[in-house]
Amino acid sequence: xxxxxESGGDLVQPGGSLRLSCAASGxxxxxxxxxxxxxxxxxxxxxxxxxxxxxxxxEYADSVKGRxxxxxxxxxxxxxxxxxxxxxxxxxxxxxxxxIDGSSSTFVYWGQGTLVTVSS
Amino acid sequence: xxxxxxxxxxxxxxxGDRVTITCRASQNMAIFLNWYQQKPGKAxxxxxxxxxxxxSGVPSRFSGSGSGTDFTLTISSLQPEDFATYYCQQSYTxxxxxxxxRLETK
Numbered sequence: 008x009x010x011x012x013e014s015g016g017d018l019v020q021p022g023g024s025l026r027l028s029c030a031a032s033g034x035x036x037x038x039x040x041x042x043x044x045x046x047x048x049x050x051x052x053x054x055x056x057x058x059x060x061x062x063x064x065x066e067y068a069d070s071v072k073g074r075x076x077x078x079x080x081x082x083x084x085x086x087x088x089x090x091x092x093x094x095x096x097x098x099x100x101x102x103x104x105x106x107i108d109g110s111s112s113t114f115v116y117w118g119q120g121t122l123v124t125v126s127s
Numbered sequence: 128x129x130x131x132x133x134x135x136x137x138x139x140x141x142x143g144d145r146v147t148i149t150c151r152a153s154q155n156m157a158i159f160l161n162w163y164q165q166k167p168g169k170a171x172x173x174x175x176x177x178x179x180x181x182x183s184g185v186p187s188r189f190s191g192s193g194s195g196t197d198f199t200l201t202i203s204s205l206q207p208e209d210f211a212t213y214y215c216q217q218s219y220t221x222x223x224x225x226x227x228x229r230l231e232t233k
Binding site (some may be wrong): 042068113114 | 161163165169170171172173176177182214216218221222223224225226227
């Protein structure tokens with residue numbers, strides 16, 4: 008059974024940093040494109056970034072480019088999101104999601120989400 | 128980026144109703160359009176991918192159609208568990224989501 012479990016969400020001050028983790032089980036994560044999607048309180052879904060399967064090519068939304076870094080530890084089957092220079096507008100539930108294959112942006116499996124709150 | 132506009136933003140419906148939600152794209156994207164369902168406090172779930180393909184385990188009352196710039200999600204006979212917010216999402220380029228359509232009880 009495919010499972011994704013996010014962790015690491017917390018309350019952080021503006022300008023601070025945070026690392027989110029997404030532990031994958033039931034599949035080999037290096038084979039698939041993995042993505043972070045966020046949802047601000049009461050708002051819609053926003054794609055944040057993706058790491059492709061195989062060559063680990065990465066893509067970022069303009070709103071986080073240069074501040075966030077997506078990576079994965081293949082030995083631990085875990086996806087990470089390193090978040091720097093956090094802003095109030097980064098406050099959201101962050102979901103990790105697995106794509107249908109190594110390059111797709113169709114999100115088949117989702118974690119339960121982890122809440123990041125940026126506030127002073 | 129491709130912009131997706133869903134309509135309506137909210138819909139008052141009753142059990143048994145036929146429900147239609149539309150998603151219009153700012154440019155042609157063939158059939159690279161997916162639909163998700165999200166219930167309060169839960170992660171989204173994939174319903175339809177590539178315009179009209181029903182994801183495994185999704186009830187057959189859900190269907191998708193369209194290509195190019197205009198897409199539709201249809202629920203043939205609304206069930207109590209279908210009250211949720213529905214999002215379209217394009218996978219043609221850098222992913223974007225529609226703003227969502229919330230189904231409310233009439």
